[in-house]
Amino acid sequence: MIKAVERGVLAAGALPVVFPVISLGEVFLSPTSLVYRNLMAMAVEEMIRAQPMDAVVMLGGCDKTVPAMLMGAISAGRPAAMVVAGPMMTGRHRGERLGACTDCRRFWSNFRAGKVPEQEIRQVEGRLAVTAGTCAVMGTASTMALIAETLGMMLPGSAAIPAVHADRLRNCEETGALVARMALDGGPKPAEIVTPASVRNALRVLLAVSGSTNAVIHLAAIAGRIGLKIDYDEFNRLSDETPVLVDLKPVGNGYMEDFHAAGGLEGVLRGLMPQLDLTCRDIAGQSLEERLNKPLADPIDPAVIRSTEQPVSAEGGLIVLNGSLAPGGAVLKRAAATAELLEHEGRAVVFTSLEDLAARIDDPDLDVRADDILVLQNAGPRSASGMPEAGYLPIPQKLARAGVKDMVRISDARMSGTAYGTIVLHVTPEAALGGPLALVRNGDRIRLSARNKRIDLLVDEAELARRTTEIRPAEAMYARGYQRLYHDHVLSAAAGCDFDFLTAFPSDELK
Template identity: 70%
Template sequence: MTPRKHGLARGLTNYGDPDFAIYLRKSFAKSMGYSSEMLDRPIVGIAYTPSGFNNCHRNFPEMLEAVKRGVLAAGALPLEFPTISLGEVFLSPTSLKFRNLMAMDTEEMIRAQPMDAVVLMGGCDKTVPAQLMGAVSADLPAIQLVAGPMMTGRHGPERLGACTDCRRFWAQFRAGTVSAEEIERIEGKLATTTGTCAVMGTATTMACIAETLGMMLPGTAAIPAVHADRLRAAEATGIAAARLIEAPIRPSQIVTRASVGNALRVLLAIGGSTNAIIHLTAIAGRAGIEVPLDWLNELSDTTPVLVDLKPTGSYYAEDFFAAGAMGAVLRELSPLLDHDCLTVTGETLGDRLARDPGWHDPAIIRPAASPVSDKGGLVALFGSLAPRGAILKRSAADASLFETTARAVVFSSLEDLAARIDDPDLDVSPGDILVLQNAGPKSASGMPEAGYLPIPKKLAAQGVKDMIRISDARMSGTAFGTIVLHVAPEAAEGGPLALVRTGDLIEMSVARNRLELLVSEEDLAARRREWEAARPAAAARRGYDRLYAEEVLQADQGCDFATFRATGMTDR
């Protein structure tokens, strides 16, 4: 007999006898109670990522049943398989460090196991980019399904949504305007349902990007986690995955330079997370597509901010869904988008827009003619302090600080920051620039969301709510403030950020996309001779920690591993 080339016959274990391999595989599959008829069907794998350490994915068991229902209805066999799950706030030192590990897990399990298509069930911040990175590299027909955002809670008359409001109240607590008793009450009201953060944080941003790329069913990015439509979307995703087997469409046909350009436009228009530029760069890199930061600036200058969601606006993710969600955003951006991009449905973006119903709430998703801002939410800054670029989320920043020359107050590490930021004797004033070093991808901390440096307590008590803060770290998509991030090269690599000292002058000009360290070349050369890397040598590490230290790239290359980028891409 000749083994089939779909379903259980894919990727046979090599015993030197293919007939025996399929015979043995079917016999073991039958031990799980499957009939011969079921085992003859094509297989939809389901990358399944629930975890007791991931509150965002609490709705996955119910969603899984809906996906399976759809796959079976379409004539295929659904088989779920576990991979690593990344619960954002439960990981140390930071979830980004393990994104690449999850991407490896996803890619290898797609390759190693017999499936004809795969549903990627993710949601929490790093899970969606990890799954998309792995799927692009494996290049099997794949479709993304997300958990959906959680619903808001209530504290007195206020709506609360994790975690923008948690940061707002924590700042008030540090300033002494919220009591310890009240902050404890608020703690239980910030995240009251399953799902991802209820604002335009990284999770919602990445869901919107996945839908824009064409890797997700139209209209499914923003459905709340507890909404019945979320289960209907799961069922429809199962059906669509089975149909991908009949007429295969691979990620390499969907993730193209044109679709990445569309995704960048959407990122800018929704006021999305700064993390997303790292993730989109990494996803694109798996497909051999460079995403230089000057491309981001080129698009940002001509892309309006349309979405009025926290942390940059007034509304929440459930409002975004009710207001028309991604369909409305794509319609308003339509003249700026490439309509020929293919999607997992087999249609193009243009096909989708042609049949879209067209209603939306202009208070939440603004018309392109009257945007929240006429320039995109993110901007890249370059200069002597950031030769390869840094990122500012200008839609979440104080525009009065955009053109500033001021004195640096430097913290050499996260430990130094924690030890001194609230010292009453700290030499700092509201007009200074706070600088954090050694928090980038190569550092011992693994590039945490520490760029949201707290306002020194003595200044917070005076009513100071924002200052320029510069680092090689990241910032949560739920955060806000005039915060410059992802400085490349990072301090741990000996980039100019490592050479900054308290008292140096730094110039930031958003109008000119500049970030300059105003120190003479002679002084910088002398400091460079004295510099020593503040991180353990890769050879002194073990396991994944060592692999990470040896392989991770800088922020402008998506913090992916050099080994996993497409062949032929340069690693600066």
């Protein structure tokens, strides 16, 4: 891909110079890749500023690299364009298609329930990721690629091209040639492309593709770089009026290769056209209206990308909850939830940390029932665990073996965009800062109402006040370096987990 970008730059008469920034190995970084997203954003910003360049092509792939690059480029203020690695193709296993990582979770849940033998799990592991590329489903990587294209920072039609498709290299060459012209023209610059209107369009697309919950955090951080705060009330209003149009895993049936062949983002944008701001412009200089008025090269496949008249769901895939347990908000991917659990009251079964969860979740003596609510504390941005993708709490093994497939699960953590279930995430304020989540005790009653967009802890105020006196402020886990900087300056999930000194907000608006 780098060589293809270089060819495009050279063909347009400019000089390409390849330079690296830190990258983020999604499954290897400790404590999490999210902790280092801001470090990568800082590296992108500083390297663009420090080096003698007139424009930049950013190549990203997995979850945190795309938002980190967009954040840094917006703040650096030089002409920039995005290219992504693209999703991998699917594998095959005993007559069915497999794609990382939703099918991985499905097979692992069945293995924990005793329905799949260990030998087959080993086979599945070798067939989940059969080509280069990011996850084969609508996980965070593909969601962020679609958001980057919707924002206008990528060439039209490029977000969903599979990693091993020849069009991926053609896209790199075209992007290189375009950025050479952008260098001569001195623009457009990212802050001229990423605007409140394009962010609103990106929110629409996120809801229509039922994308990753992680994208709510990343889009908030990207918006913060232009001084825009994501309004949760507006988010819910958009969700209630934006249909889910894409039938893909983890909430549907298809894979990203199907989405690309079916029309890709173009199909989604055309379906949403009456609800979009068509004045937004992209790096190629055209408005969204000009783009969507061009004739289609291929018809849109309605089996994968539905029409608004026959949507997968009449409502958007994600909502934000408020209430006494999450006064600063929490995110629920309702499209991935069990319908019967969207209105639910149950008894809390509390895990105070990741270590506590690992130690007790499969204990046969764990006091847990199928109608209980699993609660994980101290897994937010300021916690020692660095807001991991731990919100997808496993079903306790004794319940899984009894056939339980889903439970309401609540935490201040994140979850993978490839996951599914009735899972409440990003609870704000987080437990490490003494938020209401820290006050939950075993046996407390909790009520979830997706209809009312609320999550409430049903404990009287006097008892909560008493428990508050028992809470000790979280101490800084790190004495030096970047991790100390992170702990001291990271914002909440509602503000995108960016650093308070990197956003374009006035200081008195930071929360």
